Amino acid sequence: MVVNSQDDYYKFIQKYGDSLLQRWAEETLKPDNYLLYGPALKMINLLIKWIQVSDELRQIDKIKFRQIPFDSFSLKPIRLIINELINTNYKISIPTNVTMGFINTPQLYSILMDSIYKLSKLSKISPIVYDYWCWEDKH
Numbered sequence: 001m002v003v004n005s006q007d008d009y010y011k012f013i014q015k016y017g018d019s020l021l022q023r024w025a026e027e028t029l030k031p032d033n034y035l036l037y038g039p040a041l042k043m044i045n046l047l048i049k050w051i052q053v054s055d056e057l058r059q060i061d062k063i064k065f066r067q068i069p070f071d072s073f074s075l076k077p078i079r080l081i082i083n084e085l086i087n088t089n090y091k092i093s094i095p096t097n098v099t100m101g102f103i104n105t106p107q108l109y110s111i112l113m114d115s116i117y118k119l120s121k122l123s124k125i126s127p128i129v130y131d132y133w134c135w136e137d138k139h
Contacts, residue, residue: 014106020035037103038099048067049128067113074134075094076094078112
């Protein structure tokens, strides 16, 4: 799959997220051990994040459409400004005790990721910088 735009990257990441969800369901075969959409995409994005910071791929522009691995640390900072960052006809309410399980649909995932891209663009930083800030600030 060739990735030439943000939309292409969404399709790329969702393809692998869907594949992980399907494989997880096939392997576990237990209804109480299912994998949610948010955690599945987090695993995919963590893998890509690790690849990106490896010695061979240190340049950010090598994976310029990369997405951040959402978790409570990356979701909480946008909680109060999410509705200023999105272009929807409805409001999103992120709980104060949000976890990655909050992201339960591809549509919500896209809305949240778009908000991070917009915030990053307004701040003139890469989304990876936002992700590292969220993680390092709390650890």
